[in-house]
Amino acid sequence: MTEKFEKKASSSDTPPEGPSEGTTVTKDRPDPIRAIPVRHYGRYISGALVLAVLVWLVLAFANGNVRWATVGDYITNGDIIAGMGRTLMISVLSMLIGLVLGVVLAVMRMSKNPVTGGVSWLFIWLFRGTPVYVQLLLWYSLALIFPVFEIPFIYKDEMTDVMTPLVVALLGLGLNEGAYMAEIVRAGIQSVDQGQTEASHALGMTSTQTMRRVVLPQAMRVIIPPTGNEFINMLKTSSLVAVVSYPDLLRSAQIISGRTYAVMEMLFVASFWYLTLTSIFSVGQYYLERRYARGSLRELPLTPWQKIKKNLLTLRRPEVAR
Template sequence: MTVDIDKTAGPEDTPPAGPEAIRAIPVRHYGRYVSAVIAIALLVAVIYAFSQGQINWGAIPDYFFDQRVIDGVLKTLLLTFLSMVIGIGGGILLAVMRLSKNPVTSSIAWFYIWFFRGTPVLVQLVVWFNLGLVFTYINLGPIYKDYWSSFMTPLLTALLGLGLNEAAYMAEICRAGLLSVDEGQTEASQALGMSHSKTLRRIVIPQAMRVIVPPTGNEVINMLKTTSLVAVIQYSELFRVTQDIGQTSGAPVEMLFLAAAWYLLLTSVFSVGQYYLERYYARGSSRSLPDTPFQKIKSHVLSLGSPRGGVSS
């Protein structure tokens, strides 16, 4: 018996020809180029318009570190800090009262929030400042008694107007943060015998800070800018000081630009602080924390020495 072998047949394990590589062509977004050109043109037009005015730009650096301006900046920071202390403390108290099952305390908190959120802060400042027209004395019984004009100083007027108004907004922020904590946490702490106040301090508030901190940072920045309103009650903060310098130096517009520059500088510093504070309280909710600005700069600097698309040897 013989077997014929076909010597012309190719090897059985020859792989078939693979598919051709797909050539991907990115989509061109022409609208982005058009919008970029329009934005640049508008920016150039604004710069050109300001360059035509008779503005003494040299007056801004001349008075930027003037002692009167520095004192105004320090008073602005002090007013911002004290007003936020009043606002945060009052906001926490009002939020707890608002969530209370006692209808009296809950109604009082609701009325406070309704009144102070419903009236402009400028009106509140002017009302506090002019109460001396209808009250001659401030009489707190055996605790304190004095003339209203001596008691209600511009600083106290500013603190009452800004701090009490801020408490109404912080109350809603704190209430939202407290409600974000699962009720099971409270029930578990009460089952362990913890009191209501201790549950708030040790269980609820620490977890609610993750929700409270971001809008509170925005409120601090907003408070820094809102302090400019106290110029109407003769408190010498940054805006009032720059106005006075502008009237005496003959450069009122330039001094307004100077005040705007200081506000931008301060809000930028506060924004950086807010970023790190949010990053701190996000540790328990995020698996990986975002890089800090210094870490981003470091990673970009180190990546400059590495070849793209490969690993350096």
């Protein structure tokens, strides 16, 4: 019995025979998957149609009755450049007026005082509810109601001398922008968690200190994007000041067109500079938004140059792994 047991144990302990030396083990591997992209014929057709329309538009304007040489001659004209500078000046000053006024109106609107809240609401309702064009004409024609502008014991003058085209442009654009900025700032302030205000008050900070040091810095992430859009819109809306004889970019182009009868050509010149200004400030707005996005996003959005590099690197189709 013991001998049989030992034989069985010895036979069970021996490992199975493996491949002898010099032999190779071949395993059956599946063929590599070759992914064939789906062809979207609708995209090709729509893209071809869009390109055809663009080519048609370019050829139509190129062959139209437009003196393109005149456009090139007047793009750098001194009067046009001066008008562009004045357009930029009133846009920046009006935006500053609107921003300061918007912050004040937003704080008044959120105040618990019913008088200040009501006045703020009335201002926003009035200036948002009437067109900028009408407001400019009202300021320009104010002398019909008040021939003399007088501040008792301080200042007195004819209203026509006070309401110059520059003053009318700043009042019309700045006050209207203040009504819109008030709602933008109010939305930004309300986006900050109320616990931040309560914690600041618990630390002994006043309401003014809390608003200036805690609430407004955090609200900038919400305020900056629409503010940039409003400024770009201000650049284009400033063309309305031509109606009050302010020599901005459009007014300068109109004066030259009246002298040279190059109406369409001067409109193209004005459009070129408006596009240039809005493009420059759009890039600035992008980087400003990117700066204030730090801390709220895990990864900052790519810059335009980084997007170009990424798209260039992905133009080559990656090879299928074998």
